[in-house]
Amino acid sequence: MRARHLILAAILGGVSTLALQPAAHAYPQFQLSSGSSRCDECHYSPDGGGLINAFGRDYVSDELSTFGGNGQLLHGAVRLPAWLALGGELRGAFVSENDGDINGTTNAVFPMQADAEARAAYGVVSFYGVLGLRGQVRSDDTIVPEQNYQPVTASTLVSREHYFMLRSGSLGGYVRVGRFFAPFGLRMAEHILYVRQDLGFGTMQESYNLSAGYLAEQWELHVTAFAPDFIRHMGSRESGLTAYVERRFADIEAAALQLRVASGPGMTRTIVGAVSKTWIAPLKTLVLAEADFVRRDIPTISPSYQFVGVGGFSVLPFKGIMATLLQERDQVDLSVSDATYNATTALLSWFPYAHCEIQGMARLQVPSGGQDEKTLFVQLHYWL
Amino acid sequence: MKICLSLSVASALAALAILPSCGDGNRSATWAYISPVILQPNCAESSCHDPSAAVDGLDFSTPDTGYTSLTGLWVWLVDPAKDGQPGCGHAAGTVVCEEKFRPLVTPYDPSESRLINVLRGRDAPRMPPDRPLDEADIRLIETWILDGARKDETSASAPPDAGPADGQSDATAERGDAGASDGDAADRSDGAGDAPAAADGAGEAAGG
Numbered sequence: 001m002r003a004r005h006l007i008l009a010a011i012l013g014g015v016s017t018l019a020l021q022p023a024a025h026a027y028p029q030f031q032l033s034s035g036s037s038r039c040d041e042c043h044y045s046p047d048g049g050g051l052i053n054a055f056g057r058d059y060v061s062d063e064l065s066t067f068g069g070n071g072q073l074l075h076g077a078v079r080l081p082a083w084l085a086l087g088g089e090l091r092g093a094f095v096s097e098n099d100g101d102i103n104g105t106t107n108a109v110f111p112m113q114a115d116a117e118a119r120a121a122y123g124v125v126s127f128y129g130v131l132g133l134r135g136q137v138r139s140d141d142t143i144v145p146e147q148n149y150q151p152v153t154a155s156t157l158v159s160r161e162h163y164f165m166l167r168s169g170s171l172g173g174y175v176r177v178g179r180f181f182a183p184f185g186l187r188m189a190e191h192i193l194y195v196r197q198d199l200g201f202g203t204m205q206e207s208y209n210l211s212a213g214y215l216a217e218q219w220e221l222h223v224t225a226f227a228p229d230f231i232r233h234m235g236s237r238e239s240g241l242t243a244y245v246e247r248r249f250a251d252i253e254a255a256a257l258q259l260r261v262a263s264g265p266g267m268t269r270t271i272v273g274a275v276s277k278t279w280i281a282p283l284k285t286l287v288l289a290e291a292d293f294v295r296r297d298i299p300t301i302s303p304s305y306q307f308v309g310v311g312g313f314s315v316l317p318f319k320g321i322m323a324t325l326l327q328e329r330d331q332v333d334l335s336v337s338d339a340t341y342n343a344t345t346a347l348l349s350w351f352p353y354a355h356c357e358i359q360g361m362a363r364l365q366v367p368s369g370g371q372d373e374k375t376l377f378v379q380l381h382y383w384l
Numbered sequence: 385m386k387i388c389l390s391l392s393v394a395s396a397l398a399a400l401a402i403l404p405s406c407g408d409g410n411r412s413a414t415w416a417y418i419s420p421v422i423l424q425p426n427c428a429e430s431s432c433h434d435p436s437a438a439v440d441g442l443d444f445s446t447p448d449t450g451y452t453s454l455t456g457l458w459v460w461l462v463d464p465a466k467d468g469q470p471g472c473g474h475a476a477g478t479v480v481c482e483e484k485f486r487p488l489v490t491p492y493d494p495s496e497s498r499l500i501n502v503l504r505g506r507d508a509p510r511m512p513p514d515r516p517l518d519e520a521d522i523r524l525i526e527t528w529i530l531d532g533a534r535k536d537e538t539s540a541s542a543p544p545d546a547g548p549a550d551g552q553s554d555a556t557a558e559r560g561d562a563g564a565s566d567g568d569a570a571d572r573s574d575g576a577g578d579a580p581a582a583a584d585g586a587g588e589a590a591g592g
Contacts, residue, residue, distance in 0.1 A: 101510045192514065197425065204430035234436040237445060265446035267420035298420060300536075301412045332421065332521065333411055339520040369519025371505065 026050070027349075028187050029314040029322060032279035033286045034059065037251045038170075038215065044085065044119050044128060046174050046213055047183035047222055047244075050161065051087045051117045051128070060354050066320030069354025073384060086384070087117040089132075093379040100371045112379060115160070128178075129162040134204075158232065160206055173214045179206050182224035182242040183213070184258055186275055186290045186310065192363070194330040194341065195290050195310050199271060200262060205235035221245045226262075238264035252279045258292075268297045286314045307331040312345075320351040338368040357381040413527035415535050419447040422521045426512050441485065451535050454499060457485035491533040494526040 026049045031039055039048025042056030052060070060071030070076040073086060080086060091112035098105040115132030134156055163178025181187070185195055191203045200207075208229060213222035227239040240263050246256035256275040262268070273292030280287065289311035296304045312326035324347040332339040343365040350358045358380055365373040411417065428434040428445040433453070435443055441457050443449040460480040466472045472481035490496040502511040503522050510516055 097514065099505070099510050099513065099516050101505055101513070102507065103509060106513070197429075197515075202429055204436065232436060234430055235434065265420070265424075265448070266416060296421065298412075298416055301414065301417055304411070304417075304421070332518070336411055336520055339411075339518055341515070341518060365515060367516055367518035370522070371510065371516040373514065373516055375514075 026052075026187075027189060027322075028277070029286055029288070029316075029324060032252060032254060032277055033284075033314070033316055034063065035251075037217075037248050037254070038220065040170060040215065044126070045180070046165075046167065046176075046215060046220075047187070049181075049187060050130065051085055051119055053085070060351075064320065065351045065354045065356075066318070067353050069356075071354040075355065083121045085119040088384040089113050089115045089117070090382045091379050093377060095378075096376040097373065098375075099373040124166055124168045126165050126167065127163070128165065129159060131157065131159050134158045158204070158234070160204065163209075171215055171217065173212065175210075175212045177210050179208050179229065180211075181206050182209055182211060182226050182260075183222035183244045184242050184260060185273070185292075186288060188310075190345070190347070190361075193310055193326070193345070194308050194328050194343065195292060198306075198308050198330060199260070199292060199294070200236045200238055202235070207236060207238075218249075219245070219247045236262075236264065238262035246275070252281065253277070266298060270295045270297075284316050286316070288312060288314065305334040307334060322349045322351075323347070324349075340368040342366045342368075355383050411524055413524050413531060415447060415451060415528065415533075418525055418528055419444070419450045422517070422525065423450055426515060426517060429512075432512070442488075447535075454488045455533070456487070459483060459485045489529050489533045492530060494529045497529050497533075500526060500529070 026039075026043065028039070028048065030042070031037065031048070034042075036042060036059075040046045042052050042059055043049055044051050044053050054072075057071040057073075061069060065071075073080060091114075092110070093112045094107075094109045096105055096107045111133075113132065115130050117128075117130045119126060119128045121127075159179070161178070161180045163176045163180055165174060165176035167174035167176075181201055185199065185201065187201075188196065191197065191201070196202055206229070207226035209224045209226045211222060211224035213220065222242075222244045224242045225240075226242065228237045229235055240261045242258070242260040244256060244258045246254055248254045254275075254277045258271075258273045258275065260269075260271040260273075262271070271292050271294050273290060275290045276288065278287045279285075289309070291309040291311075292307070294306035294308065296306065298304075308328075308330050310326055310328045312324060314322055314324040316322050324345075326343075326345045326347075328341070328343040328345070330341040330343075332341070343363060345361065345363040348360045352358065359378070361375070361377040361379075363373075363375040363377070365375075367373075423444040424446075428443070428450075431437050432439055433442045433444045435445055435449075441459060442453040444453060459482075460475075461483050462478055463472070463481045464479045466481050467474075467479045469481070471483070472479055474480075486498070488498040494500045498508070500506075500522070501508045503517055503525065504510075505516070
């Protein structure tokens with residue numbers, strides 16, 4: 001029985017790693033390449049991601065989709081007052097994983113995301129919330145631990161993001177408070193990337209924050225104090241501060257510096273990093289990279305250092321097509337030569353019609369001296 | 385020049401990806417290092433072994449809960465044959481007994497430790513299923529087990545009770561030395577104490 005339980009956990013665990021894609025992360029590849037230099041030109045959030053605004057919906061209609069369509073809510077069937085915005089995301093996926101497991105390759109088709117999104121504004125104050133069904137990977141318990149226990153049904157319905165924001169316009173300052181990811185890094189949608197998984201931005205690791213920032217045409221600054229989810233005890237238990245400052249040049253270049261100081265159970269870590277994007281118009285290619293150095297302070301142990309980075313490019317050759325190739329490096333401890341992970345990820349997205357996306361992904365992970373992991377993944381994505 | 389700025393970051397990244405690291409420094413084979421550096425980022429994901437899922441009751445999100453998960457987890461198990469025995473009770477029409485979960489580490493013996501077997505995919509489903517660990521990290525965990533799998537390095541710290549190696553629980557084992565020590569875990573134990581929750585799924589176990 002226990003062996004069956006473990007096998008089930010292995011299979012479902014593999015699936016689950018890809019089963020939850022936070023709506024908060026959109027496509028940073030569209031910054032610069034779409035002609036918009038700021039993420040908030042298309043999104044309500046000042047740092048991008050999540051529900052798109054009227055401009056973003058028009059972009060979906062006119063520029064993003066191969067065969068066009070109406071990017072407005074429900075394909076234009078419903079018109080909402082200006083103070084209210086609604087949306088939603090549905091994703092279903094197929095995944096095939098092979099890591100040399102005794103059970104062979106894992107293949108699965110599964111529901112990935114079902115979220116409803118809403119934003120309501122009154123003057124300079126707005127509320128934004130996402131409510132969705134969380135993928136549940138466990139069956140009912142046959143072994144019930146007294147410690148560490150979380151009932152199967154306790155975390156099915158979750159809100160990844162909910163916050164109030166004070167903001168007078170697209171440019172200028174803002175303050176927001178609530179649950180979301182602090183602005184940091186490339187903010188790729190793929191939560192399996194090491195820069196997300198290792199640095200506190202994995203699935204459901206949104207923190208409760210008090211954030212302030214300023215957006216100008218050529219630069220933006222975000223400073224965020226964060227604390228763990230104190231309601232559901234999900235995700236990271238770190239608390240601390242992040243800062244992200246980005247400078248843009250001639251609408252073809254964005255470069256950012258970032259800092260994150262986080263104190264969590266057993267460890268305090270300081271992350272210093274850089275992010276860059278360059279749009280090379282003649283090649284219809286966006287070069288993007290993120291590099292982060294981490295200092296870990298653990299009581300009774302000398303500080304240790306980690307490097308996590310990702311670099312690559314996205315090509316947008318035709319309307320509705322985006323191909324991305326990424327190389328990752330995670331050097332767990334710089335004092336040790338063989339504590340490393342390398343990964344190569346290829347993504348191909350097709351946006352055939354407004355509200356629709358088909359994405360394929362191939363990923364190869366190579367832990368030093370360990371077992372390679374090969375992943376194939378296809379998802380269908382529809383948003384309201 | 386501006387493009388060079390971005391490309392330079394990308395180039396630096398590429399260079400770091402192919403350069404060897406600084407050396408072969410000795411990492412600390414202690415729980416204080418292994419928990420936050422290796423197990424928390426690789427195992428304590430939201431769908432796996434963090435507090436929100438705690439698959440199989442294992443929670444590696446903190447050093448305390450992680451150590452408890454490996455060495456001293458107490459569970460309710462369905463076992464109708466033990467009706468009336470100490471530590472057992474009725475719940476939702478079946479019998480559940482409080483027992484100690486099989487420890488996943490056997491102090492001083494990595495080859496007999498379930499943890500190492502799953503990390504290596506050796507006669508067991510590989511863990512983590514989405515990101516096999518590198519060899520150096522597995523070796524470090526083996527070294528920690530060889531040193532007694534202690535929670536801390538103080539001389540007064542005794543290694544955990546190895547428990548029976550055949551997977552059976554040890555109902556008479558002393559509770560408390562590796563018990564959950566933070567409030568969250570204590571809170572969640574309330575749910576586990578609700579016997580009907582235990583019995584719903586456990587009924588399947590009894591039937592199967």
